[in-house]
Amino acid sequence: MVVSAIEHIRAGKLPNLSEAPAIKLYSTEAATEVAMEAVQLLGGNGWPSNAWSSWHTMRSR
Template identity: 80%
Template sequence: MHAWSETGHAIKAGKLPTLAEASAMKLYSTEAATDVAMEAVRLFGGNEIQVAHVAKGLLAGN
């Protein structure tokens, strides 16, 4: 059984993950989300997406 599987079962059983386990899960999730977003931009084109424009929209609450 993999460590992530054991951690998942422990969480389902109501046991909180350790700081190291939580950090590893956050890192994995962030990398997976970034990979998906980058692939979407690659597939559908960026239409000259600029980070400043995206950040401005987030700060404005849009």
């Protein structure tokens, strides 16, 4: 879905706007999954311990 939208843009065609909400949902869910795994891997304080924890970084976006 995302790849087909990119191909349309590269071909000079307008992207299919009916797919835009689905692409946004997919991207948001993928980013959330990656952020949750980072919190699991690095712990709530991040790696190494720094001022911005991985949890705070994830929640601020």
